[in-house]
Amino acid sequence: MPDSGNDGTSVDAQSESVTLGREGLHALVSVLKRHGRTVVGPTVRDGAIVLAELDSAHELPDGWGVELEAGQYRIRRRDDAAVFAHSAGPQSWKSFLHPERVRQWTADRTPGGDLAVREETPRSVSYAFLGVRPCDLRAIRILDRVMIGGRYQDPSYRSRRTGAFLIAVECTEPGATCFCVSMGAGPAVDAGYDLALTEVLDAEGHRFLCRSGSEEGAAVLAELPHRTADDATRTAAAGAVHQAAERMGRSMPPVDLRTLMRDNLEAERWDDVTSRCLSCGNCTMVCPTCFCTTTEDITDLTGDHAERWSRWDSCYDLDFSALHTGPVRATPRSRYRQWLTHKLGTWHDQFDSSGCVGCGRCIVWCPTGIDLTEEAHALHDEATRTRGRGDDSGQR
Numbered sequence: 001m002p003d004s005g006n007d008g009t010s011v012d013a014q015s016e017s018v019t020l021g022r023e024g025l026h027a028l029v030s031v032l033k034r035h036g037r038t039v040v041g042p043t044v045r046d047g048a049i050v051l052a053e054l055d056s057a058h059e060l061p062d063g064w065g066v067e068l069e070a071g072q073y074r075i076r077r078r079d080d081a082a083v084f085a086h087s088a089g090p091q092s093w094k095s096f097l098h099p100e101r102v103r104q105w106t107a108d109r110t111p112g113g114d115l116a117v118r119e120e121t122p123r124s125v126s127y128a129f130l131g132v133r134p135c136d137l138r139a140i141r142i143l144d145r146v147m148i149g150g151r152y153q154d155p156s157y158r159s160r161r162t163g164a165f166l167i168a169v170e171c172t173e174p175g176a177t178c179f180c181v182s183m184g185a186g187p188a189v190d191a192g193y194d195l196a197l198t199e200v201l202d203a204e205g206h207r208f209l210c211r212s213g214s215e216e217g218a219a220v221l222a223e224l225p226h227r228t229a230d231d232a233t234r235t236a237a238a239g240a241v242h243q244a245a246e247r248m249g250r251s252m253p254p255v256d257l258r259t260l261m262r263d264n265l266e267a268e269r270w271d272d273v274t275s276r277c278l279s280c281g282n283c284t285m286v287c288p289t290c291f292c293t294t295t296e297d298i299t300d301l302t303g304d305h306a307e308r309w310s311r312w313d314s315c316y317d318l319d320f321s322a323l324h325t326g327p328v329r330a331t332p333r334s335r336y337r338q339w340l341t342h343k344l345g346t347w348h349d350q351f352d353s354s355g356c357v358g359c360g361r362c363i364v365w366c367p368t369g370i371d372l373t374e375e376a377h378a379l380h381d382e383a384t385r386t387r388g389r390g391d392d393s394g395q396r
Helices: 022-034 134-148 155-161 215-222 231-246 257-262 269-274 282-286 332-351 372-395
Strands: 018-020 038-045 048-053 064-069 072-077 101-109 115-119 127-132 165-169 195-202 205-212 293-299 305-312
Touching: 018 022, 022 038, 022 127, 022 205, 022 215, 048 072, 127 134, 134 155, 134 165, 134 332, 165 215, 195 215, 195 231, 205 215, 205 231, 257 332, 257 372, 269 332, 269 372, 332 372
Parallel strands: 038 127, 127 165, 165 195
Antiparallel strands: 018 205, 038 048, 064 072, 101 115, 101 305, 195 205, 293 305
């Protein structure tokens, strides 16, 4: 299985690849739609770059970039026509694979007084996701492990995920809140894609280095106008990805985050961060791997029709851990600590990986600008100081 190197380049970067021009990108959308795929990709809408169904490649965000900081997001016009030179937006592909609300069943009272219950059958969708960032590609694999990787599978997720065609795009311009290198999730793509694109803009023109990662990907690529990739394009693409790895806007402390979280549950820093936390749950809503749901039962005014829905839930919600005696996590401190220690620590115990991919969405969409990389560094610094004081006292 190909993997990502420490320098940000992918191990399979020298495998057979081709070059697509803009006409090839337009043809890609057309071919996928002709194959019956619902093509979803980035587009500009309502002052943001969002994910939406595309009718053609003309709807892609040509010439648009973003300015990101903690609690800040703004799109901006670029000086070039780059299509994918923007960072992760407010949505992730989770919105399509694990939607915010899904109806599970309906029940109706018949004229005879009986109750007819009908289980909701998941709608079959043949998705093609265009523009999947390496961090989001990793997030999809994590969701696969959570939702369909065990004994009990989510049929709604499985119906959307099965057969989805993934077109990954390597990052060449990371945002100020990106830290995928720290999490081993980018900026190069590794495994799990059908096609991988690397955008190149230089004196030789605007083009995309493209390689296939599956038999279906190779079949689709064969239908597109392309030419054999030259050494200059390969070198430019690899160089752009390598430079992106060196320009990450954020980083995690170079320690075992799982151990850091486990050994510092009573750190003073938890009080500092939760004095700023609103417990709004924005970070869980935009996170590409948060998966928690609750059920909601509704009925009409007559009482003759009822429905059960599954909807996203958040561990920041006071009722999330409610028992008959009250909530288990009654304070913002306990709820923030639960989220961060689970995401970076105990997720490993459940799913054999971190739950964070370094996309930075939680930083951008936190209304008070809380930055989990800053909090991880602060916990590490506090732990280091505490050990130092212990060493000093032991020498006296």
